[in-house]
Amino acid sequence: TILGMSLRTVAFLTFLFLPLQAQDLKINIGPAAGSVLQRDNDGRADIKIAGTAPRAALNKFVEARVINEKGDPLPGKDWQALERVKNTAWSGLLKSVPQGGPYSLEVRVAGTTSIDAIKDFYIGDLWLLAGQSNMEGVGNLADLEQPDPRIRSFDQSDRWVLAAEPLHQLVNAADRVHWRKDKEGNLKKLEGQDLEQYVANRKKGAGLGLSFAKAMLQRTGVPIGLLPCAHGGTSMDQWSPALKDKQGDSLYGATYRRFLATGGRIRGILWYQGESDASPKAVAAFPEKFEKLISAFRQDFLQPDLPFYYVQIGRHVNYTNQAEWNAVQEVQRKLESRIPKVGMVPAVDLSLDDAIHISTADHKRLALRLANQIAHDLHPDLENFRPYKRGPRPANAKLEGDIVRVLFAEVNGKLVSSGRLGGFSIHDSQGAPVPAVFRAQIDPRDGNSVILSISGKLPDGATVHYAAGRDPYANLNDELDMGAPAFGPLPIER
Template identity: 30%
Template sequence: MQIGAIIEKGPMDWQIIQQMNGQAVISLSGSWTAKDNAVAPRVFARIVNEETGETVIPWKKSDDEGNGKWKMTIANVPAGGLYRLETCLSLNAEHDQAMEWAVRGDMIHHIGVGDVFVIAGQSNAAGYGKDPAYDPPEIGLHILRNNGKWALASHPMNESTGIVHEANREISNPGHSPYLSFARKLKRALGYPIGLIQTACGSSPLSAWNPEEDGYLYRNMMDILHSQEAGKVKGVLWYQGCSDTAVEESLTYLERFKRMTTRLREDLDDPGLPLLTVQLNRWVHPVHETSDRNWGRVREAQRQAARQIDGVYVVPSIDFGLSDTAHISASSNLVLGERLARKALTYLYGKPVLCDAPDIEEAVKTGPGQIRFQFTHVSDRLFVYHQGAEELPFVAEDDEGFLHAVGFEQTAPHAITVTFNREWSGACRVHGAFEQHPKSFVPIDFASHLPMLAFYDIAVKESE
């Protein structure tokens, strides 16, 4: 039988605890056992720097619960680590006693205080990059694995060895994820650990994440968070949408995503909870009659979500390479993680860097068959790779069908005027890189080299 202080409830080894205003609170409880020579036994705990053994929080006396039980709360644990939490049992707490000679106690190793992000969505959130890429584990980048235990984060993040919540078990072995790269960049910029909680599941539709529909993966995610007594998390990393590229689902995607976001913030008691989202890449697969429009509608919903919902942010992925017909490659995932981290640094941490992709602001008729595409978030100038008009990702549409580009001119650093093959009749709308498998090159901001966000069904205005 074990003696001394026994921890029955508290953080796990490797756990990252969410900081608030640069500090965290750690709660512990357990039992103690001692021989008959205990006069006034009491459990103590302290926190030390794991690299040096230096004291961070000195020995603190627990509350005696009676019947050999104890509990305590350690406040003001500074953001940082890794830390080691030590306990011991003083046999006579009413008199001074050197803690180094107290009866032994349990310890918790490799814990950190930093920011925790939840990974949610479908296969590109789970991570299916299959090409080699250097993205090694690093102390201070930790993950709550599917076996219910915290560990050093490494790929594949959503593997299912010993899984304790089968709702998000992958059918096949996943691969490389963008989120280790994301966490690494944040840790280096912020100077404290980053934790990841993986809840994604390949092929999952939005209905699985929306508690007003099926919602089984939403409930699974909340169960995982509650099992950790996580309380607050810093934000949600969301990549999802491929499974909603059918007519009905694409038409309702934005409103259903809004409802999911509202419920998530309510259930986590965090009305401003940030969601860092990714606009869909592509699917290299035969196109059926409505698939281009369906993909365009989902991408436009993702673009609009970032415009219409406070605390929702979006980055493009349209320029990334694939490992197969649908999954972002490992080498591109490294860049995707960095894009998301730059967005987080700017909007979550007040550390501005170039992170916003060019975004269509308006489309204006400037002459017969001519439309000026004007963009926001252009730091330097739009760059179109000196390609021919036929390679531009822009199309116009009226009641007679599509109009195709036959010429263009860069009329301002943030604007491109395109000449189409005919004048339109009636109302005209424009789309950009909206298809299931769009053209390879899209305009970029030359300073950030971020590609424009895809857009769909934007009304053309008359020139004033």
């Protein structure tokens, strides 16, 4: 015996006061390693954590702290008591963790030195990427945007990884809706050697997401998380919010599931879709379906003012359903003026890497257009971007003798074109093109106007179009490289 205590009692007391081992104290709920948590309007985030502890820790406080990559506690975030351990479980909330990272979160039982930790997470902005192939990215995998450790991606297999091209990889996604069909017509997830061969042979896959994230990181200085959810060749019907309950068997359901898996709050959505709805069967319902989709995202995500930025569909080297293609573009052009917290960027002037997909080089231009508009709209604290405008938007067209003057609003600096200005045409009241424009030029005395020199008399009800058809040559921009959208019919005032 020791001081009258049996060896059994001594052994029991020794067990009670043994240092708690890291494997005994566990964080079961908290930020994933490599993840980005969405900051609030003050640039901070509350972090919910929970876990388990051994019975020896019953009724003791669990403490937590957040440290930077040098191992120093963040100001005001050194060891803080959370809750007492109850039935081997504990939980707590770390409030107002500032934007930045990489951070580590450490927990311990009060009075002990053993620690469990989550390493390498960030506080910043999350952007969801959705739509069809031009958002998925089908640019050539050459001259790619280089990764940055502060830009992370929740890849389609539900892992937080360093964001790198290609961001989208559907064939081994966590959600069945993205899988390919095998020879028997069954959905199949690629794994093992089949997946390795697919990755090794892949030549396409560059998109706008990584370039956008780097531009936003440069502008805001905060880490960026990307949620790639796009799928090539998909229509509005396939993106229907009515299919949400199908979860991973529907595009909307899979996207909603991934939104919840990353914390249930994002900075905004980037959308590029519409090509699959440019058909006689689908085009009439496109406006209503597009608006309902935006409304559903905002309602289901519990963010009524969720920013939604989209790309107006661009070119397609194809001559079928041209009127429907332009009708989709016109719906997209007009929508941004009707719904708050919505913005559009054009793509009709950009180069392609095949008959329909934006080139890798011009995905970078497109990404900058989105970043410029978003920096202006959502970040009034960024003084350099306050003067920025959305880019050329048609205001009116007027007949002045033998010219038609097309006035543009929202021009940054003045209108510019690379080479001979192209893309403008005159159409009659039924939409048929009229051979009237023999020269188009930017007014040298008014950088907001384009002058169309015309021959002959214009028919009654004549209108101006820009980038009519599916494969136009259109090259009107402003000095910030914000492109002019495809538009028409725009009535000609007399």
